[in-house]
Amino acid sequence: MPDNCIFCQIVAEQAPAHRVIEDDLAVAFCDIFPIATGHTLVIPRQHAANVFEIDEEPMRATAALARRVSHALRDALAPDGLAVYQANGAAAGQTVWHYHVHLIPRNDGEPLAFHGRTRADDAELAAMAKRIAGHLPG
Ligand SMILES: [Zn+2]
Numbered sequence: 001m002p003d004n005c006i007f008c009q010i011v012a013e014q015a016p017a018h019r020v021i022e023d024d025l026a027v028a029f030c031d032i033f034p035i036a037t038g039h040t041l042v043i044p045r046q047h048a049a050n051v052f053e054i055d056e057e058p059m060r061a062t063a064a065l066a067r068r069v070s071h072a073l074r075d076a077l078a079p080d081g082l083a084v085y086q087a088n089g090a091a092a093g094q095t096v097w098h099y100h101v102h103l104i105p106r107n108d109g110e111p112l113a114f115h116g117r118t119r120a121d122d123a124e125l126a127a128m129a130k131r132i133a134g135h136l137p138g
Contacts, residue, residue, distance in 0.1 A: 002047060007098035011045045018122070018129035020069055021136055025061035028069045030125045030132075031102070033117065036110065038077045038128060040103040042066040049097045050088040059099070066101045072135040079105035083112075 002008060009015035010029065017029040020040055031039040042065050044058035051059070070082055083104040087094035106112075 005047060005096075005098050007043050007096055007100065008047050011043070018125040020072070020129045020132045021065065023061065023065060025058050026065040028065055028103075030120070030129050032119055032125065034120050034125075036079075036105050036107075038073050038079070038103075038105045038132060040069055040073065040132065042069060042101045042103065044099055048099045050094065050099055051086065052088065054099045062099070062101055066103060068136055069103055069132065071137050072132045073103060073105055075135040076132050077105050080108045081106040 006015055010017040011027055017027075017032075020028040020030065022028065025046070026042060026044050028040055028042045031041050042062050044054060044062045046055070046058045048054035048058065054062075066084060070084065073079070073082060083102065083106050085093075085102040085104065086100070087102075
């Protein structure tokens with residue numbers, strides 16, 4: 001793994017993250033710069049910078065986990081909508097060079113944005129991760 005990749009460090013538990021759920025191939029955790037309550041990231045364990053580098057199996061696993069967490073977010077937070085966003089390259093808004101899917105609960109009237117500027121409180125993120133996990137489909 002690239003030793004400067006923060007998401008690889010999270011996968012390896014060398015960096016903290018408020019995990020919602022994980023499996024053999026993917027990990028879901030709360031974004032520490034959330035743009036909305038419940039903003040969750042889903043990443044493959046295997047490092048790949050973007051959609052052009054990722055193998056099919058980890059991409060499928062990431063999508064499947066994103067689907068499960070989407071259901072949990074809907075049940076936990078009842079947002080008006082849910083954005084599923086995956087950026088490739090700076091021009092598309094990518095800022096971490098490890099493939100990731102954003103799950104962003106949206107509510108009517110909120111402005112669209114994809115990266116928050118304020119770091120969230122750890123206790124709030126921990127509570128949110130637990131809350132979302134409590135709604136995961138079986
Ligand atoms: Zn990585």
